[in-house]
Amino acid sequence: MTITSHYKATITQLGPDVDGYILDEMDGEQQRQPRCVLSKRAAASALGLKSEGGSALWRTLSRQNIGSEIDENLRKKIDNPIVFKYLGTGSESGGPGVTVHGIETSTFIEILRAILKAKLTETQKFLAQRAQDMLIALANTTLDSIIYQESGYWKTIEGQRVADILDKYLQDHARKWAKTFPDEFWVKLIKVKGYPSYVALNRPAFVGHWVNDIVYDRLVPCARRKLDKINPRLPAGYRKNKHHQHATEDYGLPELKAHLIKVMAYMDAAANDTQFMRMLNRGTPKFGDTYEMPLDDVYN
Template identity: 35%
Template sequence: MPGHRKHSQGGIARAEKLSPEERSAIASSAAKARWLEDTGEDDLPKATHRGEISIGDIKLPCAVLDNGQRVVSEFGITRVLGSRSGASKRLKKASEEDGALVPVFLAPPRLKPFISDEILNGPLKPVIYRDKQRRVVGYSAEALPAVCEIWLEARHANALQQQQLAKAQNAEILMRGLAHVGIVALVDEATGYQSERDRDELNKILSCYLADERLKWAKRFPDEFYKQIYRLKKWRWPNHGNRTPYVGKITNAIVYEKLPPGVMKELQSRNPTQEGTGRRKWKHHQFLSEDIGQPDLRDHLMQLIALMRISPDWPTFENHIKLAFPARGDQMFLDLES
């Protein structure tokens, strides 16, 4: 079949462009995958996010699995360290040695004194996963610094051959890059998993902070909270409890927007304004969980009231809030003066 012949020729052409050591890495990965299949362990994790880490001129493919593990492939590490060191037959034999399962990128015998069983059975324990239709042999992304350290220790001990020094140099470049940004963060950014991770964390916060069902109304805001607002604003305290609409905006700004990120947005979604009136049917605090959300609201109100008491006017109170809540205190309600 012409299409099949063209595809096969393309595969041959790509294979011919690979160095002997890169072909060795692919063969080693296939051998490990076959070894796993022989054990009957076919329930493999799957790559859900894929990307490429960039450190200087180095490009390292990476992935995040459906169990949340961040991985880099054996072939990828072999390639970024530099695939031209000769002795490819020896590397291939070492990497496929029964029981050893030494990665190709650490197969040179001169590295053996620097590789402990603890590292082999820990960070360098292979992770076999499925990437679409392919089985891939990878390693935990956090193993990469350990790999680089082995090469650098060997260089420091003058144990490397001249043609292996280039790999040690690439290992040093990688280590410098990783010193500035953690490998897990790099993988998350490269694969796009960061946004999903943030959503997962937000969901965890919301599930703890918000109630599954709306709670019955109960008085949560002490009268003093509102009286202090009026005092600091130099407004006359209403005799019949008809507070100015500005109080609602202020409450959102200094209370609900200071709760964990994402809570305010979810409250607005669960308790939208009614068409025509612009008012909300319920109070936001009725949607906070009794075990976490409500106590946190109460503690926050007590802190606010304490700051109000020591403030002679509204601008001073604003400054106190910025000092007390620096992480979220910069985006304030400074335009609410009437």
């Protein structure tokens, strides 16, 4: 098995010499959810251990007082580092690559926690301080998120990722109109919702719910009731036409664009999602099912 990385970044939150990598390719195939790793040397440096190739880390973790806090599963991961090729940009990209021995970020976090539980000697206590400092630095994020961001990986794949999410999770009428959304809308949406990138979403289906809530439920009164009336489900359970086939270009799209301008203004002004939704609900409330408007006036 050949594992390859094309993305590398210095993780300054852990130290000036701590390199993180994204294992984005395996046997020549791109990985949809690539693993993040630290090199052995980087892991040692993060803990203040100096050695060539990170061997000091393995020696330290093998000492009885720390080793007793390392279970069999963690020990197996420590003793079997991931061997991969880093193919960087520039001069490195045309060569055979650099061989790196690394550990997954989740394994590194387990090591930090094991160190904090161990009964350390006086000369080892600096390890506990370093472990505690790093866990605090990562309290509001994940090590993977930092590596994705700093290496440029998110920026590279963001466009395709958003397209995949929208295609899978938006309803038919929403998907059609979403193609007219400006790129900045998606950037602002994920930011105001508290995520650094769409790649960080554990539940991509949230995007469909957000768009329905923020846009479509506030765009046209009774739109869903109207669509259900003119395009009902057949006894077999499916509809004769797609919902978006009943949206008009001359009415629906201009209304959508005007609505998005207001929504993005609220996103810019809000400090967080709670504040954003408060502004949105005040300025552009949702049309409830009890809204009194003749259905024939909703769509022509």
